[in-house]
Amino acid sequence: MRYITGGIALGAALVLGTLATTAQATAAPAQPSRSGGxxxxxxxxxxxxxxxxxxxxxxxxxxxLSCRPTATGSHPAPRAACAQLRAASGDFGKVTGVVSNRVCxxxxxxxxxxxxxxxxxxRVSYTYxxxxxCAMNDGKGLVFEF
Amino acid sequence: MRYITGGIALGAALVLGTLATTAQATAAPAQPSRSGGxxxxxxxxxxxxxxxxxxxxxxxxxxxLSCRPTATGSHPAPRAACAQLRAASGDFGKVTGVVSNRVCxxxxxxxxxxxxxxxxxxRVSYTYxxxxxCAMNDGKGLVFEF
Numbered sequence: 001m002r003y004i005t006g007g008i009a010l011g012a013a014l015v016l017g018t019l020a021t022t023a024q025a026t027a028a029p030a031q032p033s034r035s036g037g038x039x040x041x042x043x044x045x046x047x048x049x050x051x052x053x054x055x056x057x058x059x060x061x062x063x064x065l066s067c068r069p070t071a072t073g074s075h076p077a078p079r080a081a082c083a084q085l086r087a088a089s090g091d092f093g094k095v096t097g098v099v100s101n102r103v104c105x106x107x108x109x110x111x112x113x114x115x116x117x118x119x120x121x122x123r124v125s126y127t128y129x130x131x132x133x134c135a136m137n138d139g140k141g142l143v144f145e146f
Numbered sequence: 147m148r149y150i151t152g153g154i155a156l157g158a159a160l161v162l163g164t165l166a167t168t169a170q171a172t173a174a175p176a177q178p179s180r181s182g183g184x185x186x187x188x189x190x191x192x193x194x195x196x197x198x199x200x201x202x203x204x205x206x207x208x209x210x211l212s213c214r215p216t217a218t219g220s221h222p223a224p225r226a227a228c229a230q231l232r233a234a235s236g237d238f239g240k241v242t243g244v245v246s247n248r249v250c251x252x253x254x255x256x257x258x259x260x261x262x263x264x265x266x267x268x269r270v271s272y273t274y275x276x277x278x279x280c281a282m283n284d285g286k287g288l289v290f291e292f
Contacts, residue, residue: 041205041207041208043191043193043208043209043210043220044191044210045189045190045191045210045262045263045264047189047263047264047269049269054269057269059187059264059267059268059269061187062187062189062263062264063189064189064190064191064210064211064212064219064220064263065210066210066219066220072220073210073212073219073220074189074210074212074218074219116191116262116263116271117191117193117208117210117262118191118193118205118208121205122205123193123195123200123203123205125262
């Protein structure tokens with residue numbers, strides 16, 4: 001620093017100060033969002049597709065579902081879907097695992113349902129394969145009814 | 147069948163007929179939905195979290211984004227986000243890959259952004275890790291601005 005004259009030192013100090021301020025401001029953890037805040041978020045995208053796995057299935061329908069602060073989304077019945085998920089404590093296995101008394105054929109014409117996103121702040125990635133659409137009728141619940 | 151009398155045979159035929167009809171009706175491929183239909187769907191859930199991978203990051207914010215038939219979702223600016231994705235032909239790498247002239251510190255305080263769901267009928271699962279929030283400022287684009 002001993003080679004720097006007053007003017008240059010002042011300029012350099014200003015630049016460094018600006019950089020330091022910028023870095024501090026921009027490298028700080030991101031702020032809680034307008035849509036985040038006080039409650040744990042539940043934001044999901046749901047799909048129904050033909051095929052026997054998530055990777056190979058052809059998506060037929062998809063819908064978004066937000067459960068906080070109000071139930072909304074492109075899902076046709078977000079309130080009912082959110083209520084069912086809350087009753088299942090966000091466990092999609094409880095939705096798709098409903099045991100049916102329905103009489104179904106045993107044909108293998110599989111349908112894959114998926115759920116991705118966040119349930120009450122925790123990452124969700126769920127996949128379930130139904131043998132055919134008859135088998136899906138009970139397990140789709142209200143959540144995959146779209 | 148030779149042991150079955152007329153009345154039982156009629157009853158059995160009715161039951162079998164009903165079962166066959168039920169099976170045929172319920173095992174048929176699912177119908178196009180109200181929200182599906184004529185256009186390829188674009189339904190997404192986006193997240194921003196702290197950490198260096200999708201699996202280990204802590205989700206800080208999440209938002210849904212639907213781009214058809216109208217831009218909507220819990221995303222604060224769905225129209226702008228959908229427009230940017232359309233301009234990028236749904237390639238999230240074009241959004242996060244914007245090269246910045248910004249001066250950032252080199253600290254490793256990673257932020258992971260994810261996108262899951264469907265873009266124009268095709269399954270999407272995208273993950274990108276920014277070194278810190280400064281590095282994220284350009285790459286978040288309008289899509290991850292929530």
